[in-house]
């Protein structure tokens with residue numbers, strides 16, 4: 328049912344109905360969730376929530392914007408407190424059109440002069456509108472509504488302005504004849520006498536709406552007995568909000584700690600719920616491309632490094648600085664840029680020297696007696712899902728990591744097909760790859776598989792040099808961890824193995840290790856000369 332129709336029915340129902348004030352999307356939602364069948368878009372509360380006076384200081388379009396949020400977040404009808412209609416008959420016509428566009432069910436206009444002042448501020452000094460002029464405004468509003476169920480509640484301020492009973496009655500009758508759907512009779516007395524006197528004489532000619540802000544102590548039953556149609560709790564969500572905000576601010580100012588009160592507060596998850604996060608997630612599932620979890624990286628950095636003289640007395644080679652940051656930071660940055668933000672570094676030698684805060688750490692306490700696989704075992708938790716294993720002293724360009732994350736195979740290694748000639752390196756992890764690479768053939772057209780990685784392969788027999796990266800799919804990660812566990816359980820000293828030994832074992836056991844070829848774009852920090860190469864990298 329339309330919101331307009333629901334509101335019209337509330338007015339017509341013989342029951343005493345209640346609506347409650349709200350002043351923004353959040354409070355409107357809270358009011359609806361409490362069970363109210365309608366919402367009062369209070370001029371006082373909406374302006375106060377903006378921090379301005381209830382004197383039409385907020386423009387009517389600013390009020391409209393607030394209403395848009397309120398209506399969007401709720402399914403119950405909203406009766407706008409439209410003050411005087413923000414001008415003459417023509418402003419009223421335009422207002423009603425705009426309210427209908429925003430799914431507002433009804434408007435209440437009061438017989439004062441624009442710009443108005445809140446009824447509880449010097450009410451007697453406030454001039455009332457000319458009756459005929461006000462009736463014209465009611466008619467204009469009704470005629471402007473496309474939906475015949477859009478209601479106009481005509482509010483008289485006759486009691487507020489001190490004009491008394493006869494004037495109130497005369498005005499309400501005129502407003503009824505002008506086409507109002509209900510009358511709102513406002514009173515600033517602490518008792519409801521004016522209201523009850525009016526009700527007696529009015530004799531149910533049109534539904535009557537009241538705002539018992541000042542005569543709050545009157546039992547609700549009396550309103551029911553008097554035949555009132557609708558009660559508006561006009562400012563109580565705002566007022567209780569003010570109390571809560573004041574208490575909280577004062578508490579925090581005084582205690583400088585959340586510890587004792589955090590549990591009493593609505594959680595941030597409750598905020599997310601009120602914001603409708605569940606609905607977002609439903610659509611996200613439907614429309615957002617499914618990206619697999621970004622994956623994790625494990626960088627081995629346990630060894631001291633042998634070719635750096637006394638530079639490594641205080642720190643391992645991965646923590647030697649180039650361009651004001653350690654080698655490890657250069658390595659990590661490529662992994663993060665390449666798409667892996669969850670990086671675990673395995674330390675061994677001088678773990679206290681590791682100062683990077685953007686990574687997690689695992690520590691291989693037996694680093695001196697074990698090998699790379701021993702280090703890897705300390706970071707087993709990180710070898711799950713998609714992941715990449717690398718070294719803290721091997722710096723690669725981010726695209727190499729990106730490509731590795733796109734690899735289709737379960738286990739993939741990166742091999743540089745260059746034949747390094749720059750120096751006599753103590754040991755090079757040569758890779759033999761099948762099939763042999765044909766230079767004229769684009770790399771992407773061939774599925775290359777690793778046959779073996781071994782520093783004893785003669786350079787001329789090698790297909791290239793292993794870059795020191797192993798990419799694992801979710802299944803590949805499982806295979807790797809299971810293989811290590813099985814080897815350890817069978818008594819093999821797998822802890823002492825190098826990563827190439829493990830890869831060779833996997834190949835011998837029938838696993839397929841795919842190869843991604845690269846050329847240059849990486850650097851392995853083996854000695855002091857490499858440090859200056861990294862500077863230029």
Ligand code: SPV
Pocket residue numbers: 369370371372381408445446447538540561562
């Ligand atoms: C409002 O809530 O803004 C009202 C009711 O108009 S009163 O403040 O009592 O005038």
Ligand code: MG
Pocket residue numbers: 369370371408410
């Ligand atoms: Mg108001």
